[in-house]
Amino acid sequence: MELISFKLCPFVQRAVIVLKEHQLDYDINYINLADPPSWFREISPTGKVPLLKVNHQVLFESSVICEYLDEIADNTLHPADPLERAIGRGWVEYGVNCLQTLFHLSTTNDQQRFEQAVASFKEHMIKLDTVISSGPYFYREQFTMADAAFAPIFMRLALIDKWTNLTLFDGVPKVSSWSSQLLNRDSVQHSVVEEFPTLYRKMLESKKGVITSSLN
Ligand SMILES: N[C@@H](CCC(=O)N[C@@H](CS)C(=O)NCC(=O)O)C(=O)O
Numbered sequence: 001m002e003l004i005s006f007k008l009c010p011f012v013q014r015a016v017i018v019l020k021e022h023q024l025d026y027d028i029n030y031i032n033l034a035d036p037p038s039w040f041r042e043i044s045p046t047g048k049v050p051l052l053k054v055n056h057q058v059l060f061e062s063s064v065i066c067e068y069l070d071e072i073a074d075n076t077l078h079p080a081d082p083l084e085r086a087i088g089r090g091w092v093e094y095g096v097n098c099l100q101t102l103f104h105l106s107t108t109n110d111q112q113r114f115e116q117a118v119a120s121f122k123e124h125m126i127k128l129d130t131v132i133s134s135g136p137y138f139y140r141e142q143f144t145m146a147d148a149a150f151a152p153i154f155m156r157l158a159l160i161d162k163w164t165n166l167t168l169f170d171g172v173p174k175v176s177s178w179s180s181q182l183l184n185r186d187s188v189q190h191s192v193v194e195e196f197p198t199l200y201r202k203m204l205e206s207k208k209g210v211i212t213s214s215l216n
Helices: 010-021 038-043 062-072 082-107 111-131 145-163 173-183 196-206 210-214
Strands: 002-005 027-030 051-054 057-060
Touching: 002 010, 010 062, 010 145, 038 051, 051 062, 057 062, 062 145, 082 111, 082 145, 082 210, 111 173, 111 210, 145 173, 145 196, 196 210
Parallel strands: 002 027
Antiparallel strands: 002 051, 051 057
């Protein structure tokens, strides 16, 4: 299997975490999304990463890729109970909203929109704090798809928290400890390239958004 990737993409990262959790063999091929190769445009229906090449087929959409990986693996990253599985899937979707808000917050150059995005992101975290287990993971002891979906968010959030005074973890103790647990996990630590923090910071600086001026 070959995962077509971009070094800063949280959706790619989620698929990498699932590959690593399942100890599946794969190659990873990083492309430059600002100037994608022509073969990528030919095989990617949406022009987005990740893609997973399996034999001569191409899978797209990270959620589909993650589900496929879970189905071919020996065990599953879903809870056994169908109701818990469904609840988890809902929160994975919620994670996509959190990522969109985080991206907006990280890139907008409009002060009012920035403040709205910060407030909205904090609300997302407060909501999460009320639904997650008391740890270590979303569903107590079991690392599940919901954990794989939120780890990329927390990796970015932890860096923003270190570089700014936005205090995005304030008032959400369960989320904060969930984040630490995830960021300590092997599959998560090895889900990005070593230079990820530098690349992420460069991306934040290059957008020249409101956040850029508050980076320390
Ligand atoms: N819904 C997609 C989102 C993937 C996505 O947005 N990928 C971004 C990089 S993080 C991308 O490829 N953007 C290129 C573009 O939109 O042209 C998924 O879950 O796979």
